[in-house]
Amino acid sequence: MRASIAIHKLTSCSGCQSVILNLGDDLLVLSRLVEIRHFIEAGLNDFDADVDIAFVEGSITTPEDEARILKVRERARFLVAIGACACSGGVQALRNVKESGGWAGAVYANTAYLDSLAESRSVAQLVKVDLELWGCPISGRQLIATVRALLQGVPPVLPTEKVCQECKRAGNVCVLVSRAEPCLGPVTRAGCGALCPSFGAPCYTCFGASEQPNCEALGERLVGLGIPQRQVAERFVSISSGLKPYQDEWQRLRIPAKQVD
Incomplete structure (x- = not known):
């Protein structure tokens, strides 16, 4: 049966x-x-x-x-x-x-x-x-x-690595490094085949947070590239906005450091 x-x-x-x-x-x-x-x-x-x-x-x-x-x-x-x-x-x-x-x-x-x-x-x-x-x-x-x-009766084997690994295997030029695009591939789980970066677009977190995502380090890097802090914050809460690592970074970045309520 x-x-x-x-x-x-x-x-x-x-x-x-x-x-x-x-x-x-x-x-x-x-x-x-x-x-x-x-x-x-x-x-x-x-x-x-x-x-x-x-x-x-x-x-x-x-x-x-x-x-x-x-x-x-x-x-x-x-x-x-x-x-x-x-x-x-x-x-x-x-x-x-x-x-x-x-x-x-x-x-x-x-x-x-x-x-x-x-x-x-x-x-x-x-x-x-x-x-x-x-x-x-x-x-x-x-x-x-x-x-x-x-x-x-066996556990499925699912990706745990980051989208960046898929980009490397596909031979993609990094859109974060080469074009200063706010790509979240470094903190996003693989599984999409690096679809967006393969077409020159940044990663949007469709497959959720990768293992041990260092969102704070990535957020600082994106701000350092000259992307407005508020825009960087907004990137972390989009498709997978319910995840705590992304919410925490949005919360940290959404108010400029010099602004205190």
């Missing part, structure tokens, strides 16, 4: 689910490895199905998200958080570090029907998570490798 999986969505853009749908031939491989019981974007809707592995995309941003994730946890043997939203709160977690009271009014004509929590939380902040797959979006290759490992 094949193992069963479900793919659930909380507050998110559905980008990680789109990666799964766009796996191509690997999606056929996945369907042979497991029975997919719930995956609304693929037309399978059985939220209450008991499964061996539940993949969860999105952050806990609404009361409905809170209720849903508790039920998902009850019905799954393993729960895997996928993507930056599920692992750190995502871009929604900007509300955790900034005054966001006026944001909704700037977007919606009537905010009376909005029902959001005061903060955006990762899945692990509410329920037990067995594994986190980072990315914005995730890597399809890592997803398939994770499923294979879990089916074999």
Whole structure:
């Protein structure tokens, strides 16, 4: 009997689910490895199905998200958080570090029907998570490798090195050194294949914090390159703004050193 999986969505853009749908031939491989019981974007809707592995995309941003994730946890043997939203709160977690009271009014004509929590939380902040797959979006290759490992009963091997190592292997010219771009590759976990730097753009922390990220040293280096301190602070709270190492550096840099409240 094949193992069963479900793919659930909380507050998110559905980008990680789109990666799964766009796996191509690997999606056929996945369907042979497991029975997919719930995956609304693929037309399978059985939220209450008991499964061996539940993949969860999105952050806990609404009361409905809170209720849903508790039920998902009850019905799954393993729960895997996928993507930056599920692992750190995502871009929604900007509300955790900034005054966001006026944001909704700037977007919606009537905010009376909005029902959001005061903060955006990762899945692990509410329920037990067995594994986190980072990315914005995730890597399809890592997803398939994770499923294979879990089916074999062994821990998946996930990257722990920094994006800088991927850049070196790709032969990229460092955008931080050569162009003074505010790249966060030195404090970001590998897994994307150094996608942005390969096209001359700086890293945006999609895959979360690397092991022992020295955010303070990188922040000082970026300021030393002539990038305004406030802009450097803002770089640390974007896609993975729910992570403490990034929040701490944003907090340290957001007020100029000579300004005291």
